[in-house]
Structures are given as structure tokens and as C-alpha cells.
Amino acid sequence: EVQLLESGGGLVQPGGSLRLSCAASGFTFSTSVMSWVRQAPGKGLEWVSTFSGSSGNTYYADSVKGRFTISRDNSKNTLYLQMNSLRAEDSAEYYCAKRLGGGLYSFEIWGQGTMVTVSS
């Protein structure tokens, strides 16, 4: 069964850091393109970042560029999102998602999400 399981969310103060993890199973993680998508409470979905499977290229939304870093450990089938200099507006449910067919166009599989709250 294809599965994505996020962890690492929690309460953090403004300016703080947090690292999210996404454990993947049921598919060939090493060649898969993986993304993070977030959703603030009561708001819509927002693409955050993508890590290409084979090329190693990374992409970021302007709202997180320079503060967030996406990475992966193919030996552990795990995707990460290092979040620094966190702001109140980063508070959201963070979803890990597998892209379709090794491309950058569509999302195929979604995790259940992990909640990040940035507040003093």
C-alpha cells in the first residue's frame, strides 16, 4: 500500500525552527518527485516546495524561499522540510505529496498532514 506519513509538527515561537518528516512506503521513493503543500486554518491549499527525484533539483514558493529547505534521505525513504525563521503566517497543516509519474505537474498521493502552529 502506498503511504505517506508526516511527523514533526507542533507549537513553535515566531523566529523559531522546526523540521518536518515524511516517511514513504509502497513505492520507489528514490526516483519519485516529492512536494510539500500547506493549508492555513480555514484557508486554501498552497504549494510550498518540491524535490525532484532524479535531478536533485529543488523548488520553492516565494513565500518560503530562503527560510525553508527541502531535502530527502533515499536510504530511509524519507522527505524533510527544514523550516527556519518561522512566522505566524506559516501556521498551517503541512501535507507531504508524491508527484505523478516522476513529473512536476500533478500530485498523486497525499499524506494525512502534520500541524504547525507558530505562536508566542
Added chain:
Amino acid sequence: QTVVTQEPSFSVSPGGTVTLTCGMTSGSVSSSYYPSWYQQTPGQAPRTLIYTTNTRSSGVPDRFSGSILGNKAALTITGAQADDECDYYCVLYMGSGISVFGGGTKLTVL
């Protein structure tokens, strides 16, 4: 910066047909933007419905179909059912690894 637009809300009668659209504030949507559609019920993760304009994801009933209508991408739901009542999001690929979600449409079935 281009904004992806969707109707904030839409209503359909049970058994009826509804078409939700996905446009851009600048320019026309074409298949070159690889439009995709996602369904989300409150408190749940999104579910992939349609990718690359009109291909249904595995397990998605053929009541859901995607297309390009004029200068927008479209999601058509035929034979609307009560459990179709939820939020629908489109995504456009802008190139250079950038994906942009629309604001979402809240569909009511009544």
C-alpha cells in the same frame, strides 16, 4: 504574479450537473499548464481527481471529468451526489518547478 481563480462557491441539485472552472488573472489556461483537480472534505487530506487536464486518477468515478472550456480549465460533475459536497481545488503548473493552487470552490449539493 499570476493568480489562479476559481468560483468561491457553487451550488448543484442532487442528480444535477455542475461545471467548476479554473482561470488565471493574466492569460488563458491551456493544456500546457497541465491543470489538475483535487477534492477535499473538511479535516481530510486532499484527494486527486483529475490530472493533465482530463485524465481521471485511479478509482475516480467517471461522473468527474476535466476539460478546457474557452480560456479556463473545467471540472464537470454529473449526477451530483450528497458526498460530492466539499471543496475542490485546481492546480496549474507555471513552469520552472512552480505550481499554483486556485483558491478553491466550496460545492454545496442541495
